[in-house]
Amino acid sequence: MRKYIYIYKSELMSTFQYVINILFRLINFILFIFIFMNLWNYIYDNPNELINGYSKTQMIWYVIITEIIWGAIEGRKYCRKIVDDVRGGNIAYMINKPYSYIGYAVSGHLGETTIRIIISMVVGFTMGIIFLKSFPALTAPAVIIVFISGILAVLINLLLITFIGLISFIIEDSNPIFWLYSKMILVLGVLFPIEYFPGILAKIMRYSPIYVTCYGPAKLFVDFSYMSSAEILLSQIIYLGIAWGMCYLIYKKGVKKLNVTGG
Amino acid sequence: MSVISVKHLTKTFKIKEKKKGFSGSISAIFKPIYKEVKAVNDISFEVEEGEIIAFIGPNGAGKSTTIKMLTGILYPDSGEINVLGINPTRERKKLAYEIGTVFGQKEQLWMHLTAYDNFKFFGAIYDITEKETEKRIEELSKLFDLEKFINIPVRNLSLGQRIRCEIVASLIHKPKILFLDEPTIGLDPVVKESIRKLIKKMNKEYRTTIFLTSHDISDIEKLCKRVVIINDGKIVMDDSMSNLKYHYMDKKVIEVKLNTKVNFSNTKGINILKEKENRLRIEIDTKQTDLTTVLKLINPENIMDINISNIPLEEIIAQIYRKG
Amino acid sequence: MLQGVKNQLNVTIKTIKYGLMREMINKTSFIMNVIFMILNNASFIIQWIVIYSLKEDVGGYTFNQILLLWAIAASTYGFSHFIFKKAYSLSDLITNGKLDSFLVQPKNVLLACITTDIEVSALGDLLYGYIVLIISGITVSKFILFTFFSITGAIIITDIAVLLGSLSFWIGRSDMIADTGNNLMINFSTYPDGIFKGAARILLLTVIPVGLTAYFPVWIMTKFNFKLTFVIIVITVILTLVTFVIFYRGLRRYSSSNLMISKI
Incomplete structure (x- = not known):
């Protein structure tokens, strides 16, 4: 574990050089929230209206939370890096290093994005409080649960993207698969809660990554209950195991192939 | 007639420095520290046509x-630069038509195209008509033996063939001067040799002036009549190859295997480089002591094996660096 | 002069052609890139179906007009990224000294360096634009206007990418700033201007020229407006001239600067 913490720390340190750039990237985040505030303001005729069970304030908070989790991890860049590692043969050098590639990639990228996630959180919450003039009533344990659920969502996301990146072992370039995945997450997960979709689709989505990476933590934030937290955390832990297993299997298979063809 | 003339040329770079550790990372954002490096420091030289x-x-x-x-x-x-009567700073584009460039580390050819198509592309860049380009390609490919592989995509060529194509591509527009920046970097000796041949040939055929940079001494030894040595941005030597060799020829290195010990402590101009049991390596300054004296001192009867050589050019140049 | 322009055009077209040929060597990944990008864009239709299920008009746009907005945004983006891919990584070219090889050629440096590579997936965006145009109901005049505005739009966003990238001549690495600026335009150009109010809306229609690349074309295609068309043309020309001037200013700095971290 210590080595992963070390990888994480060195990546974190190197990002300090780019703090100014990180701040610039933040503009995209602010913009996104800004557009959705405008959109929901336009769509809700009066502030007390409920659409699919959500008030306007809840809808905007929902988008803020999902965008913090999804936007800050820079999945596109991360996926490209993994694909490059696989295709460029970098991975061949890492096979005989005393750490797992998956652990290396995830902890490294997490280090790169931590600052962004923290800044996104600060900015997202500030924007929410200023423009919505409200904050969901959450008790201290609830805050901790939401936070844990958020971290789990980020980890699951990274593992799933790692998996997509590693598909490059099988097909030439798996970046396009990531695009589709990310659009699915964005349109079905980040922008709207599951309740917005018709019956069967909503049911399917409950078992999809969307539930554990977007809907779960955001729903808990805007509408907390211990019942749903138990359900969400459990699903997240199961998903974490599945995602890790998938990465592990495809990596093992890929390395075997690499050994045969010699990279 | 001199085609390149440089007077008091100077160029300074600023390089960002970062202090160590976490606080260093942070302070580099707000208050970057720069170190000045004089990359080129007041140099002057001339190059004659065909050199x-x-x-x-x-x-x-x-x-x-x-x-x-x-x-x-x-x-x-x-400082002042004049290349073919053109000031490169002010008339870069005009100069571009007159010179060719090959940067060893950077490929300028399209890898997926054949050498032939690449040459035609370069023809277009230099505003040469299709017909003229074709004629030129034919001439060059004959001269430099490209016919066998001119219609194969560049990425399928061997490294040596590829570099040859790189150089030919830079000759399409009949440049008067060819600049070669480390043309043989990272190549194996056989390829290096073929590149050198090519360079020599084009110099002879077209009287193209060739300006070459390298840190490979053998490039220079085999190609050039004149050498400019630069170190820390300054010219430390500008001389003909033969002069360079001549000046340092008065030093010889003797390696001998003996069956007794010899004492050189009374002889001037002898420098013991290495001594190990019965093996000896000495450097002799023949201005102070001639070779015969040294050989007598050793006494031929004791010699089991001997090797007398000039100081290798690399060492000569290393010495010059150190002095500069 | 005319011959010079012709030669320049010849080289530029050849460069783009060869770039395309290079990408087409691996046919599977070429086709996959294009198709996946089309699917990728198509996913946004879901977003708007959901939104329009809540309300009939959003920001003064009907569903059909939103499709048109998406179509023009996609093909503008596609055009620009397909042909001028490197305009979007100009900062990298500048800070890593990669302009050198273009500087020794007697051709336009800006055109040479931004056309040196093409983005395959952008072809998907371009095609997607036309597919959506067909879905939203195509006519000859709409087709012509659409193509015309895709080109002016592509020129405008390329200009802006070059201007943002050129910042690197003065301040060093600016890729993040450039990315942010470029994203900003894309993001806004896919939402109806009517949902924005006050200063934001004015900014969008003026300083951030999303109006020129997305909103105006949709308005014009809905109801032809000569004045607005003229404005788009004039601004495109002026912006392009300014871009060339600024880039060449920067280039002089590139050559004379002593801040380049390039290897000595």
């Missing part, structure tokens, strides 16, 4: 910076 001139020096000596200034990529901080 092959070598610019040699260790990494970071200022070779590439000089070549970049001569081709108009970089502007000097001060």
